Structure formats: structure tokens, C-alpha cells
Amino acid sequence: MIQARTLLNPFKNVPFLAAFAMTLLLALISVVFAEKASAHGYIESPQSRVVKCSALINLNCGAAQYNKNDLEGLKGFPAAGPADGQIPSAGRAPYSALNEQTATRWDKVSMNGGPNTFTWTLTANHATTNWKYYITKPNWNPNQPLKRSDLELFCTYNDGGAKPPTTVSHSCNVPTDRSGYHLILGTWDVHDTANAFYQVIDVNLANNGTSPQLPSVPGNITSIVQSLNSITLNWSASTASAGVSYYEVFRNGALVGSPTSPSFVDTGLQANTSYTYTIKAVDNSGNKSAASAGVTFKTLANGGGTTAPAWSATQAYLGGAKVSYNGATYEAQWWTQGETPGVATVWKKL
Structure with a gap:
């Protein structure tokens, strides 16, 4: 009896399958139409x-x-x-x-x-x-x-x-x-x-035969301080007839910062890893300079300390920067330039 009943109802689910197929077709058509309509x-x-x-x-x-x-x-x-x-x-x-x-x-x-x-x-x-x-x-x-x-x-x-x-x-x-x-x-x-x-x-x-004057390209990019997970950058300030508004700092081609002064601390980096930086200047009219030449710096390896290069009277230092001078190591308490370690209070002897 069970076998006969099964044979008598082979198309029992046909209406459901047909409805499902129609729904699927309409959905497909709507997707195709939506894609076409959005272009x-x-x-x-x-x-x-x-x-x-x-x-x-x-x-x-x-x-x-x-x-x-x-x-x-x-x-x-x-x-x-x-x-x-x-x-x-x-x-x-x-x-x-x-x-x-x-x-x-x-x-x-x-x-x-x-x-x-x-x-x-x-x-x-x-x-x-x-x-x-x-x-x-x-x-x-x-x-x-x-x-x-x-x-x-x-x-x-x-x-x-x-x-x-x-x-x-x-x-x-x-x-x-x-x-x-x-x-x-x-x-x-x-x-x-x-x-x-x-x-x-x-x-x-x-117009009148003149072209927009682009800001000068940032130059002299240096890194005085590197740590396990950060690199501090400094560079020469750009000039522009409209005045420089800010800089764009690119790490390995990706924009990572827009500082208003010619320095930047790039954080969240991997230890013992090299990174290449380029920088553009942007003036108050939105004009951008060409990108600087790429420069590469490396974070410290695990177990390394912060470098302490020799102090330079022409270098600008941010708070936390460490330098060596007359056989001692000093740390800047805030931004400084041209102030002698061991003399100026901005420097703390370590």
C-alpha cells in the first residue's frame, strides 16, 4: 500500500518547486537589473x-x-x-x-x-x-x-x-x-x-600665462629616534606663496599622517622592520608638491634600546628625543632646536 501511494503521487511537490524556481528567477532578474541600473x-x-x-x-x-x-x-x-x-x-x-x-x-x-x-x-x-x-x-x-x-x-x-x-x-x-x-x-x-x-x-x-605655484618639495628627511615600534621623522620645511597648510606623510605608499609642522612620529610599527617614507607639502589653496624622494628607516630589534645620536645644533628635536653630548645622554622634554644639552633646561640628563 505504501509503495502504491508513492507511485500515485510522484508530482506531489511540483507546485512548491515551480514556485521556488519562479522566485529564484525573479531574484536573479532583479539583481541583474539593479546592477545595470546602477551603472x-x-x-x-x-x-x-x-x-x-x-x-x-x-x-x-x-x-x-x-x-x-x-x-x-x-x-x-x-x-x-x-x-x-x-x-x-x-x-x-x-x-x-x-x-x-x-x-x-x-x-x-x-x-x-x-x-x-x-x-x-x-x-x-x-x-x-x-x-x-x-x-x-x-x-x-x-x-x-x-x-x-x-x-x-x-x-x-x-x-x-x-x-x-x-x-x-x-x-x-x-x-x-x-x-x-x-x-x-x-x-x-x-x-x-x-x-x-x-x-x-x-x-x-x-590664466594670463601663469600656472599655479606648487609648494616646494620637502627635503632632508631624517630620523633621529627609532624605537621598537616607532620612527620619528624630521624634514626641512617647505615654502609656498599661499603658505604651507600641512604635510602628507606616506609609509610604503600609504598615507599615515598629516602634520602641520615638519616632523612626525609614526607609531604602531613592527620591531626590526624597514619602512620607506615619502612626504608631500600642501599649501593653503590645496596645491600639493611633488613627493619627496623615498627614504628608508628601520625600527629597533627586540632587546634594543633607543638610539642616542650625537646632538646637532641645527636639528629640531621633539619631546622624548635622546641625544649624546660630551659623553652623556640627554632626553628632550619638549620641542627644541639649537639649545645645548647640559645647559638648556629642555634637556634632561639620563
């Missing part, structure tokens, strides 16, 4: 802010680091579109880090005024109404969130609903009546949806 376009050249995030030139970009295609908001800028203060992110909360705005927050592209080419890479080449380019006005404040009243239109291309190729380039005359740090906003209005794509480019604009 649209970005300004590849000159590199936009979000493209530099993707390339890890701009840091601490949040979700924008992983999706440079998706800065999509309502079209019709400036009458519509993202709210003031949210323009770089297209009003998208996951990409809100892009809205941060100071004179030094973002890496910049050097650009001359006059004819320039802007190139979009489209990962979904939607039918297009128009492309527009805006630039910040001469008196804009780079330390305030971007708002539409900061911008003025300087270039437009109308497509009238045509479907563009996957690479689109526009030649535009960038204004020549301003220089220094400016933002260029590119908008791409999709023809058959209510949306547009927004891309902000940070530029150092040069």
Missing part, C-alpha cells in the same frame, strides 16, 4: 572628484570610492536637482562625503583657461537631452558647501533625445577671467527619465 556614467577626463576617489587619490570618500557611476539625481539644474550643499553627491545620502568642502579637502587638476575637452565614460548610454557645464564664480568661498548661486553656466551641448556613444567628449571654453581653485560641475540630463547625472571636478585654474 551610468562619469567624467573621466579631467578626472572628477568621484573618479579620484575611486583611484584612491581622494581619500575618506565613503561609498563613493566604490561607485563612480551612480551620482544620479533629479534633472533640470539649477531650477531643480540636488539641494544646495548636496550638489557633488547628486543628493544621494550614501555619497554624502563628496559634499565636504574646504580649500584643501580634495586633490585638484591643473587646468588652463580657454579651450578644454571634457570626456564622459558611459556605462549605460541613455538617450540624452543635454550636457551642461558650470564653473564657480570668481568670488566663491571654497570653504563653504557648494550651492547653485556659486555657479555660472559656460558650456552647453544639446542632443535632443539621441542616444550617445559610450564615450562622449565636449570642447568648451573655460573662462579666463579667474584663476586658482575652482569647481566645474558637469550635468548629463537623461531624455526619457526624470533624472540627470552630476560630476564635480576640482581644478587649479591658470
